[in-house]
Amino acid sequence: MAALKPVSPMALASPQRCDTAGVANPEAALSRRFLYYMSLMREAEDRIERKLYRQGKIVGGVYVGRGQEAICVGAGLVAAPQDVLFPSHRDLGLFFIRGVEPREVFAQYMGRAGGLTQGRDANMHMGDLNRRIVAIISAMAAAVPVAAGAAMALKQQRSPNIVFVFFGDGATSRGDWHEGINLAAVQKAPLVLICNNNQYAYSTPLDKQMACRDVADRAPGYGIPAEIVDGNDAWAVYEATHRAAEHARQGLGPYLIECKTFRMTGHSAHDAGDYVPKDRWQEWGAKDPIVRMEQLMLERGYASRQQLDDLHAEIRGQVDEAVAWAEASPFPDPSTLTDNVYEPAPAPAPTVEKA
Amino acid sequence: MAALKPVSPMALASPQRCDTAGVANPEAALSRRFLYYMSLMREAEDRIERKLYRQGKIVGGVYVGRGQEAICVGAGLVAAPQDVLFPSHRDLGLFFIRGVEPREVFAQYMGRAGGLTQGRDANMHMGDLNRRIVAIISAMAAAVPVAAGAAMALKQQRSPNIVFVFFGDGATSRGDWHEGINLAAVQKAPLVLICNNNQYAYSTPLDKQMACRDVADRAPGYGIPAEIVDGNDAWAVYEATHRAAEHARQGLGPYLIECKTFRMTGHSAHDAGDYVPKDRWQEWGAKDPIVRMEQLMLERGYASRQQLDDLHAEIRGQVDEAVAWAEASPFPDPSTLTDNVYEPAPAPAPTVEKA
Amino acid sequence: MQVTYLEAIRQGIWEEMERDPSVFLLGEDIGVYGGAFKVTAGMLDRFGEERVVDTPISESAIVGAAIGASFMGMRPVAEMQFADFISCGFDQIVNFAAKCRYRWNAPVPIVVRAPSGGGIHGGPFHSQNPEAWFVHTPGLKVVQPSTAYDAKGLMKAAIRDNDPVIFFEHKALYRRIKGEVPSADYTVPLGKATIFREGRHLSVITYGAMVHVAAEAAEILEQEGISMEIVDLRTLLPIDEETVLASVRKTSKAIVLHEATLTGGVGGEISARITEKAFEYLDGPVLRIAAPDTPVPYSPPLEEAFLPNAGKLLEKARWLVRY
Amino acid sequence: MQVTYLEAIRQGIWEEMERDPSVFLLGEDIGVYGGAFKVTAGMLDRFGEERVVDTPISESAIVGAAIGASFMGMRPVAEMQFADFISCGFDQIVNFAAKCRYRWNAPVPIVVRAPSGGGIHGGPFHSQNPEAWFVHTPGLKVVQPSTAYDAKGLMKAAIRDNDPVIFFEHKALYRRIKGEVPSADYTVPLGKATIFREGRHLSVITYGAMVHVAAEAAEILEQEGISMEIVDLRTLLPIDEETVLASVRKTSKAIVLHEATLTGGVGGEISARITEKAFEYLDGPVLRIAAPDTPVPYSPPLEEAFLPNAGKLLEKARWLVRY
Numbered sequence A, B: 001m002a003a004l005k006p007v008s009p010m011a012l013a014s015p016q017r018c019d020t021a022g023v024a025n026p027e028a029a030l031s032r033r034f035l036y037y038m039s040l041m042r043e044a045e046d047r048i049e050r051k052l053y054r055q056g057k058i059v060g061g062v063y064v065g066r067g068q069e070a071i072c073v074g075a076g077l078v079a080a081p082q083d084v085l086f087p088s089h090r091d092l093g094l095f096f097i098r099g100v101e102p103r104e105v106f107a108q109y110m111g112r113a114g115g116l117t118q119g120r121d122a123n124m125h126m127g128d129l130n131r132r133i134v135a136i137i138s139a140m141a142a143a144v145p146v147a148a149g150a151a152m153a154l155k156q157q158r159s160p161n162i163v164f165v166f167f168g169d170g171a172t173s174r175g176d177w178h179e180g181i182n183l184a185a186v187q188k189a190p191l192v193l194i195c196n197n198n199q200y201a202y203s204t205p206l207d208k209q210m211a212c213r214d215v216a217d218r219a220p221g222y223g224i225p226a227e228i229v230d231g232n233d234a235w236a237v238y239e240a241t242h243r244a245a246e247h248a249r250q251g252l253g254p255y256l257i258e259c260k261t262f263r264m265t266g267h268s269a270h271d272a273g274d275y276v277p278k279d280r281w282q283e284w285g286a287k288d289p290i291v292r293m294e295q296l297m298l299e300r301g302y303a304s305r306q307q308l309d310d311l312h313a314e315i316r317g318q319v320d321e322a323v324a325w326a327e328a329s330p331f332p333d334p335s336t337l338t339d340n341v342y343e344p345a346p347a348p349a350p351t352v353e354k355a
Numbered sequence C, D: 001m002q003v004t005y006l007e008a009i010r011q012g013i014w015e016e017m018e019r020d021p022s023v024f025l026l027g028e029d030i031g032v033y034g035g036a037f038k039v040t041a042g043m044l045d046r047f048g049e050e051r052v053v054d055t056p057i058s059e060s061a062i063v064g065a066a067i068g069a070s071f072m073g074m075r076p077v078a079e080m081q082f083a084d085f086i087s088c089g090f091d092q093i094v095n096f097a098a099k100c101r102y103r104w105n106a107p108v109p110i111v112v113r114a115p116s117g118g119g120i121h122g123g124p125f126h127s128q129n130p131e132a133w134f135v136h137t138p139g140l141k142v143v144q145p146s147t148a149y150d151a152k153g154l155m156k157a158a159i160r161d162n163d164p165v166i167f168f169e170h171k172a173l174y175r176r177i178k179g180e181v182p183s184a185d186y187t188v189p190l191g192k193a194t195i196f197r198e199g200r201h202l203s204v205i206t207y208g209a210m211v212h213v214a215a216e217a218a219e220i221l222e223q224e225g226i227s228m229e230i231v232d233l234r235t236l237l238p239i240d241e242e243t244v245l246a247s248v249r250k251t252s253k254a255i256v257l258h259e260a261t262l263t264g265g266v267g268g269e270i271s272a273r274i275t276e277k278a279f280e281y282l283d284g285p286v287l288r289i290a291a292p293d294t295p296v297p298y299s300p301p302l303e304e305a306f307l308p309n310a311g312k313l314l315e316k317a318r319w320l321v322r323y
């Protein structure tokens, strides 16, 4: 497992970095942010999957990122506010980082009008152009060409911003993944590609998904750099993503980061994951990214146990409140069913009597 | 450019090799076969593109493999008769190798009933399951997953046979290319992948098609071997394909061969290829695979100039005859228009009077 | 034996695999996991890895590989995990599979299974009914059973058929519908509709889950003295026009009902054929009931408003009978 | 100014690129080569590589990238080299582009250009008319002009539209049809059909190249004292039902004509709407004329038999008028 890499002062000076400039101990501050978002994600997803789903309060399927929180959080905190994010289905943390309220998320999962898609789409299929987050469609990797196009547009616009697209190991088998990366590479579009290689796609293990060893083995085929990081180490993900983002911002094109991790659940709430050999749960349970971040913070004196406990309590409180709000919130009005399939026709111009 | 590789005796002993065992000088015999098929292909395509097309006798578009004949002929002569071929649109030689008559080809291009598709499809969109040649559809690389499936089936059937699929550099950008190779690789299906990298896809040069240097750079991403050969050297293609075929037959899975070549025409008969820098025509014209094979044969004493001239004369005669036959042959009968969209319903069983 | 619609499909596949070694399965998570809906449960153990192939996430390659294997004499049954993903393998289906026989006389005996339909709160990407795309693609056959009996019999017929068959399985019926299924071998022929329920006053032409919606409405209408005939198309391509027309000629009134969205749906085709070929028999307009032209919404009140149901059918049926 | 249908499309794109810097083009061979049909000829020189993007052979990425760019405020115009390859980008169109506005309020203002249609001996993969698939996909708009005037005006409207538009250009019209095109800026609104030719005895509802087939037949019928109205749909989704119904209410007889294959084609939808909403006005069955349900054959005698033509229309029109 990659050791925690110290943050280089140069890296911290970059304006694209998480805003820790002027903070007394930027590393401590950033560690706290990692921990906060990872814990919020964990708490929200635990509540959804282990409580609300079992109570029958969630509509449809539930896919969580338990054990993988360091990936979206580590990468997400590299992104500048106007950078564009394309989360996949285990990247809830990105929404929180972009200021989506927990209650919007719970309402989303419960099919309420207050959800990010107003009850029109399910769970992680949410997005908000104002927050520069694009909603996935179900088809794995379909977001990759779309992200490539967004990146091409930013380049055309001479924007300082870049695009981050997230996907799993299984998604890399799709034609769209290949076409999207290839196009982005030819166009040198500013695209950071973040693979959560959690070693399974639903029930399908890696060796049934691909015959190469690492997803990163594919990068040379697109003429782009890649690196492999410990996906359970938020700092490692952050550092690598930072390198990738700099590469993209400098106009050098796409950059692939493969985050090795493990899906610490079944594929979805209805799947117990019986096909996973038992010892792998144990092996990877010991690498929990939240526990590791806490340990690091304690070791380095970034926080006391009490402070950490307080943080978790605070998050639980936030989530309690959000769930209560969502449960009390209304379902969408069926009379809106056919709204917004197309842009509404503009109101007819007021007719003026001819003189 | 790769030097002519001597044929190793071991290689020649393989039963899958072109049937030259017992021939006094197998290398000479095989050289003659290379030359014959390459010249037949050249003559037939010249006739189609430069004569019949201009005379308005060809229906629809014309795509030829001028300058690239060494690829399909070099690879095609490795294939055992029951191996399955998936030609692309510049691989006419494969049809001749499989015993398709020149007149069937001319009739095909003229939309006649005697064409391989009986006038239902155009030019190189031809195939014949009896000859173990699968017809392409237009969509580039769509044949790759199909070839993967054929190879999987052969493996399941414990067949000694394997599958060869041909495609261009441009086709490698398609999602189907990626999905097909990946599946074949995971399944260790006996699939030989032959890329004619002629450096253009229609008007699009390689650097607008991919950001890697060689198509072969993609092989590691599928965990399969690849090699790059001089695509204008039939022997080099033959040798590489032989290695690939052995690999596949031994159950080791797919193998990619990238043949560097150049398209010595526009994309199709209506395209003059003005976008190609002039010096490249010259550069590659000097590498003509047919001229080179003749030189080799003369140098090594495999044939005299007279014999070569006789061969070309014989081929011209064959082609003259075939063209005449095709021109005199009928168009399909419009009354057959709706036949064979589906399998015809079986004739109703004769009703027997109940006793 | 009473079995679910799902179990009937499973039996159909299983029995064909037993009878014919050229039948094999490929798709995502169909082996170890037994499929997202467990249709292929147990098959890996019985038939082994070579005949139950867990593939990468590659719908285009799944369909393509099925086609290629079929050229080698196999009869592949490919699973799309949800019908919604069939659009990822679309080109292989509509351009490769559908056209080979016509173009170069190469049959493509494959089955592409596609669990479709709403009513399970699956949202826009786990609820679609995309059959009309394929009905507009000559060379394909398109099937959607409504009962356990048909599900098994049509599956067996589809696997034995020498043309590519897109086999839609309605997810909401998987475990909701049970029916008697013979233990002896049988098939239900492709291309033949069936009279699901006889009636005299009007015909409803439908298929899949909507057959049961129609049946529910028919019961209620019966109380009102209205006798509604239900034609279950079963195969959507080729369409069994004769059975449809015979029913309409008898009742003189017709409603076409489907769960897919209205515009460009199969309903238009059926309605057009009725008008074209039974105009003289019609005592009222041919009506269509279908989902509105929107994506399938996720939230229960929206989805409920979206799906056709007995209430919507009753309203139109009563109106048409009175016409 | 008299220009070809092709030149009209070219002008429409060109002018929109001049007016709006957010408009840009992407597709295969559209830059240096100016497109397989030369629709984008000269644009690379005028607008530069960033606004005229030659892409790899990747229809899915082309459509996907257009969607992504549109989220960033661009108005991409994507070219499919032939409409036949649109099936390679199908999922991006029907699942991504079509559903974003409805799902999460994200407009997708893209145009996907697709040169379609037969009559050029292109065979099964360079002749298809796949519009019906998209007409069955809520969230898309679908356009097919028949004249130079409409081609330019609809293209400009499509580019300015805030929803995804699939723009079918009939290849056989590219250089065969000429027409007057204003030099001043104008648009032809999406969603509005037009009466191409007025008539009293029957209506033919059609679009694209078949408008000209209908016009040819109308001339002949005129000699016979039969006055045939031609409704040119222009936009296929949303359908301008009112114009269709108004025509049929006037003439009481209707034929729907299209070049795409019959079953599941747009004709069924139009026919069904007429029957459903103008039943009382009908003095005869609504007929359909379309290509038979086969792939598009390549050889001239087969293709000729395949394509609808004036003769086939005349026959049905005469029959219907006499009905």
Ligand SMILES: Cc1ncc(C[n+]2csc(CCOP(=O)(O)OP(=O)(O)O)c2C)c(N)n1
Residues within 6 Å of the ligand: A090, A138, A139, A140, A167, A168, A169, A170, A171, A172, A174, A196, A198, A200, A201, A202, A263, C028, C057, C058, C059, C081, C085, C088
């Ligand atoms: C094109 C497509 N086919 C099938 C599915 C069904 N499906 C949903 S998630 C999933 C597995 C995804 O695996 P991976 O990409 O590794 O992501 P992970 O869930 O492991 O994070 C599958 C097969 C899908 N969403 N899209």
Ligand SMILES: Cc1ncc(C[n+]2csc(CCOP(=O)(O)OP(=O)(O)O)c2C)c(N)n1
Residues within 6 Å of the ligand: B090, B138, B139, B140, B167, B168, B169, B170, B171, B172, B174, B196, B198, B200, B201, B202, B263, D028, D057, D058, D059, D081, D085, D088
């Ligand atoms: C999916 C798809 N898109 C576009 C085309 C149109 N087209 C036909 S050949 C060709 C170029 C193919 O280039 P390459 O694969 O390098 O083969 P080459 O012609 O150079 O041998 C293109 C773009 C096509 N056939 N298929």
Ligand SMILES: [Mg+2]
Residues within 6 Å of the ligand: A168, A169, A170, A196, A197, A198, A199, A200, A201, A202
């Ligand atoms: Mg995974």
Ligand SMILES: [Mg+2]
Residues within 6 Å of the ligand: B168, B169, B170, B196, B197, B198, B199, B200, B201, B202
């Ligand atoms: Mg090429």
